Amino acid sequence: MKIHLLHTNDLHSSLENYMRVGHRLRALRANLTASKEVVWTFDIGDLIDRVRPETEASLGRVNAAMMRALSVDAWVFGNNEGLTLPSSVWGELGNLANTRILCANLQQLNGQSFPFFDRALILSQENVTIGVFGLTAAYPLAYQPLGVKAAPPFETAKEVVQELRGKGCSVVICLSHLGLFDDRVLAQRVPGIDVILGGHTHHFMHEPEVVGHTYIFQAGKHGRAFGHVSLEWVSDEKRVGSVSVELVEVNEYEPLDRAMLAAYESWRSEIDTVMGKQVAEIPERLEVRFRGESAFANLLADALLANYDAHLSIMMSGALTASLLPGRADQYHLLGACSTPTRPVLMNLTGQQILSILEVGLQPEIQMKLGKGFGFRGAVIGHLAVAGAVIYTKELQDGQHVIEKVMLAGKEMNLEGVYRVATCEYLYLTHTFPQFQCGTEVTFGAPMVRELLVNYIQQENVWEKANEIRYQIDSTVDEEESQ
Structure with missing residues (x-):
């Protein structure tokens, strides 16, 4: 007997591609079902991304x-469902999707399970019983x-596998939204997982990839493909025999x-x-620049500082992807200009x-460096905008800038002093600014930075x-420098 697993992952609200995947997947599933094959369909997380207006509004x-x-x-x-949507809508999403949400390692703060999550799912077909469970990337401070x-x-996986066996x-x-590198570790540390x-x-x-007796497979991103894993079940020996995989690419x-389009x-x-x-109502053009200071980026930093008890805030102008023109600004405009789901971090x-950090941020090669991961949705990192501080810099003969002093509340910043800083999770987690990761007493804010911006303006x-x-x-x- 063959068991077919069709799976999607990391659609990130690429809704048109999702419908293309759906058309191809539905046809494949229908053919397999017509041949009396066993077929299960799974989504491995980050179906949702609030960069998309339809997802944001709903x-x-x-x-x-x-x-x-x-x-x-x-x-x-995935982390986009878990970290960018309030838990109050999670149960409704499961009901709307008419599916089971498997997330064994997300719990209420008291350690109790959420009533709308299943720790695992047991599927029976003919003479084989299949246990399915889900894991998502753990970001304790953010959650x-x-x-x-x-x-x-x-640790959660060890418990669940023992329970299922x-x-x-x-x-x-x-079903793992941990990432390939952690999937390899999972296969090494937790025996008893077949796929x-x-x-x-x-x-x-x-x-x-095969680690021990565990097969690992992943199907890309953004609905450009989906996965098809086939397990051969050896009934006499009651074990999985051969395993084959296919990355089904969709153009x-x-x-x-049609059904998905009607739902949309x-x-x-x-x-x-x-x-x-x-x-x-925007009174004047709000410009964003990635090389140098701009009013829109300053406004974003101001919005962050206005909401938290901190000495200063630091934001990257690359969180903004468009300037705003004078006149009426609606939710479409604001999402288009600031689509990142990044959240505040204080330290x-x-x-x-x-x-x-500020000296690194002055370097042109850093400002024009492509941003990637950790909720970044723009192109380049851009200029570091600040609020609560005035930075005095000096331009050298080669065009580079150095910082002479930083003023906070009218006083020069003490290099040995300790200050509360409001920033965002992208700057905290990226390796471009390693000093952020040296911060102490780190806490995350609940709203997204762009939600603070919408309220602030x-x-x-x-x-x-x-x-x-x-x-x-x-x-x-200086004369000495010019000689």
Whole structure:
């Protein structure tokens, strides 16, 4: 007997591609079912991404409705579902998708399971019992302010595998949104998993990796492909025999799945109503620059500092992907200009660490470096915008800038002093600014930075403040340097 596992991962609200995948996947599944084969369909997380207006307006409900149209048997939440959507909508998403949400290592803060999550799922077919469970990447600090406990995935996996084997499961499958590197570790540390269907790291795998007796496979990102894993069940020996995999690539000419398209279109009116709501009246052009200071980036830093008790805030202008023109600005405009789901992070840093971060941020090669991962949704990192500080820099003969001093609340920053800094999770987690990771007393904020921005620009007197210069540049060159 053959067991077929069809799986998607990391769609990130690429909704058109999702419908193309759906058309191809549905046809394959129908052919296999017609041949009396056993078929299960899974999603491995990050189906949702609030960069997309439809997802933003519906808090993922449109994605869930499309999943329902596709008929998916189980869904493991990725970090985009877990960290960018309030837990109050999680249960509704499962109901809308008409599927089981498998997320064994996300719990309530008291350690109790969420009622809408399943620790595992047991599927029976003919003479074989299959246990399926899900794991997601654990970011304990980020989940805590959301009222969620992220349990260690490897320890959780050991417990669940023992439970499933104890209940008579002959085959154990893990739906893992941990990433390929952690999937390898999982296979090494936790015996008894037959197949790991992965996601999170966006690997396009044409062949499986085999670690011990565990097969690992992942199907890329953004709906450019889906996975098809076939297990040969040896009934007489009650074990998995051969395992074959296929990365089923889907091109842009593939037809859209009609049922999924109908589900999508049923939400259009509500989406336009929500996203068309006016947020603010912009009095003047709000420009964003990636090389040098700009009012829009300053406004973003101001919004961050206004919401937290900190000495200063630091944000990258690359979190903004467009300038705003004068006039009416609605939710569509704000999402288009600031689509990142990055959230606030607060920490204590020394004056020397802050100075090092700002000096790195002045380098042109850093400002034009491509941003990647950790909620980054723009192109380049851009200029480091600050609020609560004035930075005095000096331009050297070669065009480079050095920082002479940093003023905080009218006083020069003490390099040995300790200051509370508000920043975002991208800057905290990226290796481009390693000094952020030296911070102490680190806490995460619950709202996304762009949600703070939307609320902040509705206040009065924010525009003039955004135009205040934070980087004072002395362009004179010392005589000694010019000789």
